[in-house]
Amino acid sequence: MNFNQAVFEKAFGTLSQLPSSDLPEIAFSGRSNVGKSSLINKIFNRKALAKVSSTPGKTATINFYKLDDSRLVDLPGYGYAKVSGSDQVRWSKLMEGYFSTNRNIKLVVQLVDMRHSPTKLDIQMLSYLEQMGFDFIIALTKCDKLNKTETEKRLAALSEELSFLEKMPLFIPCSATKGNGIEQIKAEIEKSVLSERE
Numbered sequence: 001m002n003f004n005q006a007v008f009e010k011a012f013g014t015l016s017q018l019p020s021s022d023l024p025e026i027a028f029s030g031r032s033n034v035g036k037s038s039l040i041n042k043i044f045n046r047k048a049l050a051k052v053s054s055t056p057g058k059t060a061t062i063n064f065y066k067l068d069d070s071r072l073v074d075l076p077g078y079g080y081a082k083v084s085g086s087d088q089v090r091w092s093k094l095m096e097g098y099f100s101t102n103r104n105i106k107l108v109v110q111l112v113d114m115r116h117s118p119t120k121l122d123i124q125m126l127s128y129l130e131q132m133g134f135d136f137i138i139a140l141t142k143c144d145k146l147n148k149t150e151t152e153k154r155l156a157a158l159s160e161e162l163s164f165l166e167k168m169p170l171f172i173p174c175s176a177t178k179g180n181g182i183e184q185i186k187a188e189i190e191k192s193v194l195s196e197r198e
Contacts, residue, residue, distance in 0.1 A: 001190045002068060006044045009071070011061035014090075015097035018062065021104045024070040024193045029095075029129075030111030031121055032077035035141040038176035039111065040065070040074055043186060050074060060091060062098060070106070070193045073098075079121045099132060107135050107192035109185065114140035114154055114173055117161050130165055137188055143173035143180055 012018050030036050037050040044050075050063065063074040075098065076091045099105070108129055112118050118126070129136045140158075143151060151173065158171060170188070174181030 001070070001186075001193065003043055003186060004045050006046070006049065006065045006067050006072065008049055009064040009066045011063045013061045013094070015094055015101075018098065018101070019064070021102070023066075024104050024106040025073050026070060026189050026192065027073045027075055027098070027105055027108045028111065029075045029108055029125060030077060030139075030141075031079040031113075031119060034077065034111045034113050035176055036074060036077060036111055039139065039141060039174065039182075039185075040072065042176040042179065042182050043072075043189075062094060070189075072189075078125070079119060099128075099134070105134060106195065107137065107189060109139050109189075110136050110169075111139045111141050114143045114151070115145055117157065123162075123164070126162065126165060126169075130167075135192060137170045137172060137185070139181065139185055140171055140173045142175065144175035144178045 010019075028036055028040060040050040041047060044065070049065065060076055062076065065072040065074070075095060078091065078095070110122075110126060110129065112122050126136075126138075140154075146154065155171065155173075159168065162168065172181045172184050172188070174185060176182075
């Protein structure tokens with residue numbers, strides 16, 4: 001897969017606008033301010049393909065990026081307190097609609113800030129992904145902010161914090177700044193898309 005050739009296709013703000021799912025899709029999910037746009041840009045090796053907002057919670061649309069044989073889907077960030085109630089309801093419907101309308105979702109990359117325990121909304125999202133039977137991995141963002149000892153402590157704590165999951169998912173410590181974990185995430189994406197052809 002040539003990640004460098006990715007192009008932005010379109011942003012969709014309502015469920016009825018979503019295009020048909022005619023290619024394998026890789027969905028990126030996570031709370032606001034977890035570094036989703038920055039990570040997507042790093043995967044694509046581009047500085048500003050995904051818009052990085054100075055205001056958390058600004059991404060109110062589902063954004064589609066086209067690769068040669070698949071699509072990467074940037075889902076709205078959740079959990080930013082200053083977003084209005086009506087926006088939260090709309091985003092919730094958009095997210096739920098995306099996951100429950102029979103799309104060809106091959107993998108969900110769930111982002112969690114490595115420096116902190118998963119939030120209540122992170123845990124709800126992970127439970128939902130497991131209940132719905134989606135394949136998912138956890139990208140532990142901002143790993144460059146921790147030293148080796150802190151990293152080991154957080155990885156050990158995560159095993160406890162996520163023990164409610166029946167099957168422990170793959171954790172990938174990553175950094176959009178330093179590039180840690182990016183190649184591993186790309187490899188997981190490629191593997192999930194290739195499984196479509198087998």
